[in-house]
Amino acid sequence: MNKTVLLIEDDPEIIEVLQENLKFEGFDTVVAIDGNSGIEKARRNDYAMILLDWTLPEIMGIDLLKKLRDEKINTPVIMLTARHSELDKVQGLEYGCDDYITKPFGMKELVARMNAVLRRYASRTEDERTEIPQVTRGAMVIDMEKHKVYIGDREVQLTATEFDLLALLARQPGRVYSRKKLLDLVWDYSYEGYENTVNTHVNRLRAKIEDDPNKPKYVLTVWGVGYKFTEELAN
Known part of the structure; x- marks a missing residue:
């Protein structure tokens, strides 16, 4: 190693x-x-x-x-x-x-x-060996092997963490993740007081994938709980 x-x-x-x-x-x-x-x-x-x-x-x-x-x-x-x-x-x-x-x-x-x-x-790296090669949600295609995201014909430039966050949410549309759970799964730590890290990344992600970040259609806020990927685009 x-x-x-x-x-x-x-x-x-x-x-x-x-x-x-x-x-x-x-x-x-x-x-x-x-x-x-x-x-x-x-x-x-x-x-x-x-x-x-x-x-x-x-x-x-x-x-x-x-x-x-x-x-x-x-x-x-x-x-x-x-x-x-x-x-x-x-x-x-x-x-x-x-x-x-x-x-x-x-x-x-x-x-x-x-x-x-x-x-x-x-x-x-381990997930890349075992998971399905891509996830399609409406006009969005997430290529898990190449770590690329497309909306229609447009490639969306995401950081590694933004990609991990989006991929996690999109794999299970409708599932609600608390901020603490996302810290644990995406960042692999759960220190008290770091929940704003999640909010910052969600805001940056929305700015890149949503037509109107103030009215998101992909990554939704569940008030008082956390975030989810819309179930309306589940295949």
Whole structure:
């Protein structure tokens, strides 16, 4: 099992702390201290995960993340950053990070989040071997093997997490999932207070798949409970 983590960070103290603690948890680390070397290492080698700072020399971390996703490099990414505004978090999630942790952070939580993301990716790989190749719901086609979504002739560009969220809901139209349940199934963690992560992703997903996100026809809100995929499009 690949347990090598690419750490893209320019603060020597944070690098030292992370290397020491991740080694104790069984991870090897490769370090890049600027954006250019970070993206080159990400292109050349396969890593279990990338831990990515936002503020970096040469290429900002958020721009590096976008480049990786544009190049179809789908290595799991957790952003570790001092930027803690809601807009920053939304941008990171929109650009394709799998989790977003603000500095200062606790190592126990970081390792728990890392393991959760890795379990989710391992589960997704296993699912790809066994599940049906595609799901059709009305004009929407979800290609499970290629991780692509089409509405009519239009391909919808989704992040890995948005795809997982949509695929989970669309597999069972009409089934209502609470926010805590979605955290457990899609993000593989259920920390109290993180339910807004689900709301943010649902809003971003609706903006991409719905004609009118304020009047959704695919992903519906069940007030006081959570979300479901409409049963009207069940085949």
